[in-house]
Amino acid sequence: MTRYWLPFKNTPLSLGLPLLALLLLLQFTSLPQRIDFWLYDTLVTRYPTPVADNVAIIAIDEASLSELGRWPWPRSAHAGLVRQLDRAGTRTIVFDILFPEASEADSDLANAMAQHGRVVLPMHFSNADDPEPGTSRLPTWHLTQTAAALGHAHVELDADGLARGVDLVKARTGTLWPSLGRAAAEVNGTALPGAFGEAKPMFVRVPLAGRAGTLPVYSYADILRGRYPTDALRDKVVFVGATAAGFGDIMPTPFSSLATPMSGVEFHANSYSALSQNTLIRLLPGAITLLLAGALIALLSLVLPRLRPGHSMMLCLLLTLGLIALNMTLLLYVRLWLPITLALMIPLIACPLSSAQRLALTNHFLNRQMDELGQGPRTSLPAPERRHPPLILEHLKTLLQPEGWWLSRNGEVLDAHGLTAADQPPFPEAGRWIHLNNQSWIQLTRYDAIYSLGLSLPNDLSREVIQLYLRRLTLNPESGNPVDNAPREAISSRIDHVRRAINQMRSMHQFISRSFERMPDGIIVTDELGVIQFANGHIEEWFGEPMPSLSGMPLARLLEGHDPREIPPWHETVSETLTMNQSRTVDLRIRGMDFLIHFAPFALPDGDQNGIIANISNISELREQQRQHREAIDFISHDVRSPLVSQLALIEQMKRHPGEIDTPQLEQLGRLARRSYQLAEEFVQLARAEQLTETRFYECDFLAIVENARDSVSEQALEKGIHLVLQGSEELWLRGNAELLERAVINLLTNAVQYSPPGAFVTAQVFRAGHQACLTVTDEGSGIAEEELPYLFDRYRRQKSSELSGSRGAGLGLSFVHVVVEKHRGEIRVASRLGEGSAFTIKLPVANPLS
Incomplete structure (x- = not known):
């Protein structure tokens, strides 16, 4: 390995000596004086003396x-x-x-x-x-x-x-x-x-x-x-x-x-x-400038080598700004002139000089690492021919599920099932598959050992496809690699090493950057044996498997362990993706969540290696929307349809006996019409609440909203003899949609009046708690059973006590309240005991928390 030598490491001495030399060199030039004159002129002309x-x-x-x-x-x-x-x-x-x-x-x-x-x-x-x-x-x-x-x-x-x-x-x-x-x-x-x-x-x-x-x-x-x-x-x-x-x-x-x-x-x-x-300005001695520059050299030489590059730049910037501030303060307030250009140049020069030294050391390190990288393996999927034959057999068994198999080393049987030594054919060439009917055999060479590997495949339509896949599978290493022994200059050698390393890494980097960057779905990449080589964070989170255990695990085993199924089995889906080179899309359920997994075969651009990319999409929200859609259809087909059918029947009866129409019939028709309208209104209001965004928010007074809601419900309370009381007088301003908030409060007050006996009190208390505007609606009704509280805000959910008491509803009122509060980034809580009444509390953030 080539050794590199640097005259200095990144030490105080290596930085201080060049700075001192530059300081002495600047002393013999007019540049510092000219910059000092410019600084002085800028300040005195910007702030003239009266x-x-x-x-x-x-x-x-x-x-x-x-x-x-x-x-x-x-x-x-x-x-x-x-x-x-x-x-x-x-x-x-x-x-x-x-x-x-x-x-x-x-x-x-x-x-x-x-x-x-x-x-x-x-x-x-x-x-x-x-x-x-x-x-x-x-x-x-x-x-x-x-x-x-x-x-x-x-x-x-x-x-x-x-x-x-x-x-x-x-x-x-x-x-x-x-x-x-x-x-x-x-x-x-x-x-x-x-x-x-x-x-x-x-x-x-x-x-x-x-x-x-x-x-x-x-x-x-x-x-x-x-x-x-x-x-x-x-x-x-x-x-x-x-x-x-x-x-x-x-x-x-x-x-x-x-x-x-x-x-x-x-x-x-x-x-x-x-x-x-x-206001005359005195000049400080030049020795002070030299002392200040020397102090900065000492400080930066000691500190910069120990700081990170970003912190070094920040320190030099702060020192530069500090010197300028010192110069301005002395000139404008103390009436002293201190030439600071020499000192000012020290941090301005020290930052790039320190960065250059760091760059030289980094280059030294990267050159050594480049040598090691050039001598290391290529950046690609692990080649099957480098794996031990017993491991290859294990992966093929997991992937293809053969009916029988055989593995021997130098004639010694290592693993066998359904095949014998008599089934083994002669091998004219190592590393080439031999297919005899439903049997496939190959001879592998590893060091001084000769391995014989055989598979007994199912005798069906998939056999030919699997055998075609095995022909493409390279399991025996090629002998020798060409070596370029041509002498080159040092710089040419460096460039050649960099080029080879970049060429080795470019394909995989492009593949990863284009396929996996910022993908919202889970991604699994396997090699041509169906073994996981890469998985992103979603896979670790959804499957609950640590990343180290995912790498090297067969994909079929992972899926079978979390969502076992018989038709079709996971190994068949994975193997068909590889053997038939076709994509597959399958439903998957993991830990109560619904997913869609798409298997797509791929081939690397710089070789004949291939594998699978499994894209796993979380469709739990989509399934939940489908469930809500079905519930809405059921609601429309039953709750909305029922009073309409009753109205039509009553109208037909009136038509048959037009002279016998009486007041009770008209009142019943009105009640049915009102119920149909109420159901439709609740459904529409809930849809509006779910589509609410902050673009429709504006400043509104929460107390005024509650007062309007009380006025809307007061007639209903008066008819039933309910005492409707509003407590609170403080204006509480918040950003929200006053129309939907008022409808939510009306729903709470209407429920309180509906479920309270005649002569009872319903109290609406408006108050502020910290940075939140609060409303508590309290009634003296029959209360809510404890087992029903967790499902109170679910849509189309009606309380048993409501049904038994004859209070019929669509189950959308409280769901609407919950959605509106959530859209306003608030919270709603309920406290209730059977026979004593209920208390609903809404908390919403105020518009200006600091007021």
């Missing part, structure tokens, strides 16, 4: 450039803007305009700034391409001295070119510079929360309030000319900067990318708005 109510933007827009002229404007214009904002009551002014060169109007701007007292100016860090890289470019000395604070206007773009954050405090040339947003907050007197108030370098992400134009914007020219609403800018923190496209001070953001970029002044205004509301 705008602070004290922020506004003074925009140097296209309209202002058209009105005030080309840029740069004289600083006297900026001084005029500061004075206008001062008169408007603006609390803090933040310029996002650089003033690095001196100008004649610097003193005018400085005076306006000094008069306001809360003006923040920007400073700029030189780039690497500048002549003096690393230096800071401040506003002119005069403006620097007058400004309330300076703040850097730098916005760092991420690796994908989008602006998501800003250095809240930036260190340059030994000095800590706040951002414009932080400087504005300090000048405005805004309390800086927590870590944001610490004077140390800190990069934060700015959760934007939306795309460009979300914050309130006023045109520079409108403010300068005084064209703005009164109190619109009072106590506001205004950011002054360029928004016109020609300035180039724009940047893509998660909200818009390059489609509608955001100006720098609006980004800084968003920064201040988020800082004032404590």
